[in-house]
Amino acid sequence: MAIFWLKDPYVIVNSVVLSAKTTEVGIDLSRVELSPKAGGDEALRRMAGHKDWELVLKFDQDMAAGSVDATMFAAYDGGTGIVIGVRATTDDKAATNPEYTGTGIVFGYKPFGEPVGDVAIAETNIKCSDGTGMSRSTS
Secondary structure, three states: OOOOOOOEOEEEEOOEEOHHHEEEEEEEEEEEEEOOOOOOOOOOOOEEEEEEEEEEEEEEOOOOOOOHHHHHHHHHHHOOOEEEEEEOEOOOOEOOEOEEEEEEEEEEEEOOOOOOOOOOEEEEEEEEOOOOOOEEEOO
């Protein structure tokens, strides 16, 4: 797959598919940077430590039962791990459309905050919680 247009991402949060309401998806995969030090070192040495990830999602807000607010507020309010899955498109998983999955905690949920007259946007911030990192699968 070459360059692609992110126009129909697949997003599932705790078994609720929120793809049709998703307006922005951002996955940040990282590692803790370790810097061991030893006598005589004249420069930094670096090692990769624990994996980490953060997922930022934005949605056209929907207060209906089983939609954005009900799903994201319950995840935020529960304060425990939720299962998420994200693909670049709503097409099936494939080598050209891998799915990223993980268990995370909602550390931030903004139900709305726009000026009156604008479309209400919900924003959430989910971070790794189970010590296994995010996985990538193609089948």
